[in-house]
Amino acid sequence: MKHLDDSGSLKTETRLSHLGRSPAKHAGMVNVPIYRGSTILSETLEEYGSRMQDDPTANYGRFGSPLSRALEAAVCELEGGYRSILFPSGLSACAHSLLGVLKAGDHVLISDGVYAPLRTFADQVLTRFQIRVQYFHPTQPSELAAKINANTRAVYLESPSSLTFEVQDIPALAAIAHQSDALVILDNTWATPLYFKPFEHGVDISIQAATKYIVGHSDALLGIATANEAAWPALRSSAHDFGEIAGPDDIYLTLRGLRTLAVRMKQHWNNGLELAKSLQAHPAVDKILHPALFNDPGHAIWKRDFLGASGLFGVVLRPMSQRQLSVLFSRLQLFGIGWSWGGYESLVMLVDPSKRTETSLPFAGPLIRTHAGMESASDLIADLHQALRAAGEMTGGGVVRNEEAALMAGLSEPA
Ligand SMILES: *Cc1c(COP(=O)(O)O)cnc(C)c1O
Numbered sequence: 001m002k003h004l005d006d007s008g009s010l011k012t013e014t015r016l017s018h019l020g021r022s023p024a025k026h027a028g029m030v031n032v033p034i035y036r037g038s039t040i041l042s043e044t045l046e047e048y049g050s051r052m053q054d055d056p057t058a059n060y061g062r063f064g065s066p067l068s069r070a071l072e073a074a075v076c077e078l079e080g081g082y083r084s085i086l087f088p089s090g091l092s093a094c095a096h097s098l099l100g101v102l103k104a105g106d107h108v109l110i111s112d113g114v115y116a117p118l119r120t121f122a123d124q125v126l127t128r129f130q131i132r133v134q135y136f137h138p139t140q141p142s143e144l145a146a147k148i149n150a151n152t153r154a155v156y157l158e159s160p161s162s163l164t165f166e167v168q169d170i171p172a173l174a175a176i177a178h179q180s181d182a183l184v185i186l187d188n189t190w191a192t193p194l195y196f197k198p199f200e201h202g203v204d205i206s207i208q209a210a211t212k213y214i215v216g217h218s219d220a221l222l223g224i225a226t227a228n229e230a231a232w233p234a235l236r237s238s239a240h241d242f243g244e245i246a247g248p249d250d251i252y253l254t255l256r257g258l259r260t261l262a263v264r265m266k267q268h269w270n271n272g273l274e275l276a277k278s279l280q281a282h283p284a285v286d287k288i289l290h291p292a293l294f295n296d297p298g299h300a301i302w303k304r305d306f307l308g309a310s311g312l313f314g315v316v317l318r319p320m321s322q323r324q325l326s327v328l329f330s331r332l333q334l335f336g337i338g339w340s341w342g343g344y345e346s347l348v349m350l351v352d353p354s355k356r357t358e359t360s361l362p363f364a365g366p367l368i369r370t371h372a373g374m375e376s377a378s379d380l381i382a383d384l385h386q387a388l389r390a391a392g393e394m395t396g397g398g399v400v401r402n403e404e405a406a407l408m409a410g411l412s413e414p415a
Helices: 012-018 045-054 066-079 090-101 116-124 141-147 170-179 232-241 248-259 261-280 299-305 322-331 377-393 402-408
Strands: 083-087 107-111 132-136 152-158 183-187 205-209 223-227 285-289 312-317 347-351 367-371
Touching (some): 012 248, 090 152, 090 183, 090 205, 152 170, 223 232, 261 312, 322 377
């Protein structure tokens, strides 16, 4: 393949076809092949030395392979950072980004809306290392300003929030963090590197749970963290010192998924919005949580900072009985009931956002997290509406609030 001299001037769709590929180095193969290996051999001591000089980590399989470097380079360019590094899961990328920059005695401020397992990690693990963990309201930068102090080393954000979809004012939050010399870490999974450019908005480390949209087919788990130049040494050490390494097959699947990300995201965006609009006036629906809707509280910031929307959004139902909820879920034919999202297939899950400490939610629920897959929007709409109709026809049984509904369904933490 020809070398692309100025890939920065090309459109995203074009870059997705070319990033990270080098057929001339791989017997002409279009795709970078799967490299399996622990030991990396050199013919001579001199070769070993020059290998180390080219890339100090290219001397052992735990530091990755040409396939890892290809995926890292591709995602790094799309995110707009300095360097990226792979982790075996999205949560691993989140946890190690924090571990890389924090030490005993430090303070970390975390958005109250973050992915629940990250919250568990912060509360259960970071605190064991004498790191003080505090939360702030996702949409109130003044709360961050009031809580930040000289020991605050990191501010951890996720926009929009998992489950409740509040859009955060990242530039405003980053300005407050940087005034106190705290690093800004963002979970950018919802927007993907195509729809939010973290380093243009003041982020220092950006995380992708590639498991979701980048893999795109629900068949692999992988995390990717990208840093700016200042944060890169800490991020890299955190991966290498803990021995974090992603498996070669999963890396291959992730790079393959990346090639079609732009075209898939358009379909997810369209389907999510169509579904959301079709539910807005439904009598069983209290609110739709989707930043791309005009009346969403996060719409103005979404429009200012984002380049698109994914297919994941929230549906708050008017209180209904447990029996009605069961009917609603079991009547759905095109939506799977299960965790994760970002695959080609549509999903629904009953979620419980009540673990928050700083936010009082303006609804009782039940709350359903919906992932619009790549099916026809009209089929998805028809399916959801027939299931709602069936639920509406059920009578009897007391209404349940969100927490009770989630409890009855035996819900644990979302993914
Ligand atoms: C799923 C998810 C993660 C974790 O990714 P895994 O690969 O499942 O560990 C992190 N952040 C967000 C927002 C997620 O939805």
